[in-house]
Amino acid sequence: MNYNDFENEIYKNEKKEMTYEKLEQIVASKVLGSIFWMIAGLLVTGTVGFFVIGGFYSGAIRPEIISPLILGALIVEFIVVVAFSAMTFTAKVGTLRVMFIVYSALNGITLSMLGVIYTGSSIIFAFLGTVVLFIVLGLYGYFTKEDLTKYGTMLKAGLIALIAMGIINIFFISEQLAWVSSILGVVIFIIYTAYDINRIKNNVIAYAIEEDMTILDRIEIHGALSLYLDFVNLFIYILRIIGKKK
Template identity: 45%
Template sequence: MADYQTMRGTAGVRTAAIDEGLKAHMNKVYGTMSVGMLLTALAAWAISGLAVTTDPASGQEMLTGLGQAIYASPLKWVIMFAPLAFVFGLSAGINRMSAATAQMVFYVYAAVMGLSLSSIFLVFTGESIAQTFLVTAIAFAGLSLYGYTTKKDLSGFGTFLMMGVIGILVASIVNIFIASSALSFAISVIGVLVFAGLTAYDTQRIKTDYIAHAQHADSEWLGKSAIMGALSLYLDFINLFMFLLQFMGNRE
């Protein structure tokens, strides 16, 4: 009986330690993601301000030299696809990086994403961007909370959701050339649904990965895991925001 009580007490201590570690891990994930979001917002706002000027003669807004370079030259394609290259590079090289290096790469990626997204300030009003961001933040918080607390196993949705992401990516590239408004609307609807699902799915995956590795994972692995978790949730938030903006954004 004494041995049983000792075992149960030891198990309780171990469970409590895992719970505390999980809270710290999730705080690191959300904290890293939040810093990335802040860098993206600041970069997008600052670059959009530098890209537009007012013509003193007519009083109309016009692109500066920087604006012409990043929005109206072949460089725009590099800027458009640079964040995608960063994601693949970080995912492929994470095992060879230190946690500190991976975090720095993530922050650089977030700033580059801000450059890529800066054009939304030229297309949509600032008020509608702010409103959409607030709605996205509320929806994201609710979906992530559901993924963290639900007892339902969401792992079965992973393959389906990733197929949806690939389909959206292919359709978006095709629509660059055909410019179909109907296809654009369909992509936006599907995009909201897919990334809403991914927000809950990724949150649960980050939680279960930590629990599975907590007892034997070292601090370096946990640091890298938190960064990759932050990257996943960051991408979910950004894509959810961009697709919602197509519905809620008021154009300039």
């Protein structure tokens, strides 16, 4: 046994206690950091969407360019998300943050038409309902002792089923299928909210214990994108269920 091993053995109880407290601080900091960036992304999305809707109603944005604008934003969104995922562990953290904000802005363009389709009160109620569900499930995901990452395969299967239902409904245009898929979407993204918070927490713990502190900021911003997508999708599916169209 070398000196370091001997020292660790003699002082292991005190070191564990100190490490545990430090670990709690790091985990809380990074999870809150993910939530902070998620909120920043939502603010960017809401701001861009507000100006797009305002431009549409004021005539500054002509109706004939709305469809090409949204299609272009969707294509660039896809490229940004793919690039973000591919560069998560290689790009600078600052670059990932910029990509996240760019994605949020593009999403503001694609989601702006919700303000044209649905009434303002419906959007507000759906948003408030999403906030409440997100907070409750987020707290559960953070404080539960259960490792929710074991449900990842089931959630992915549910997400694939949800996408398949959406594609089928493009051709059949069934209100019943749309209703079922909306309910399924709410259930899936409610669970995803707790799952992603729990996953961020567990990832931070894993890398903090290994003292790989350089990757924690990457986990934080990657987690922010996951939570942002959970929130936006949950909001959309709730809006589809309770929303009143103009």
